[in-house]
Amino acid sequence: MTIRPLLAPLLGLGLLLGTPAARAATPSAFTATYDVSQGGSPMGQATVTLRAAGNGEWIYSKDVKGTGGLAALLGASVTESSRFRWKGDVPEAISYDYQLQAAVKTKQRHMVVDWAKKQVTVDEGKGPQTYPSSPGMVERNTLALALGLALRDGKQQVALPVAVRQEVQVQNFKVTGKETVKVPAGSFGAERIERTDADRGFSAWYAPDRYPLPVKLSQHDGGDMVMELVSYKAD
Incomplete structure (x- = not known):
């Protein structure tokens, strides 16, 4: 058994949408927790936070700890931290840091956006790579937040x-339907969304009138991983 399928959900939660609703404010600071499972068996816990960083910037972080199965045995953990600014309702990227720690594997990625030069630089420890930026650009960590806000706005x-x-x-x-979803945080009438331009087995369920994050996320690419909301607290 390889480590990669077991750690797939840790590599990115990380990652929805009629007539536009009235524009609402961007979310305030919050802390959310999730249970992470594989094939129905408990695998880990995730904590997601949003907080103001000053100067119009925000920090969105995700910490995942392996607490069950091989993930716990290997001491697997993933930390993702994004710094962004609001561009309308979109969390436009400024920087992103990713770090995987496990007994048999480590991995990291650092991304920074130079908006003056319209350039993105990515470094995974083997030397930086650059490419052009795009206005309103997010990265994989803040994608779930951007989608939740799009849903809230009626898209x-x-x-x-x-x-x-x-x-x-x-x-x-694209929203593909409405379903009742039961997770540790409760029962929700949720909108199910799926990615339409790639066959990655990705589905997420949002209750956009309640939370800007999904109440449930399922990813089959890498091995039947599910995340379910346990709690959400506005700070």
């Missing part, structure tokens, strides 16, 4: 420029 489909390893990639998502 049924959305295309977002996402900074990935070597380029800005436009990713397309």
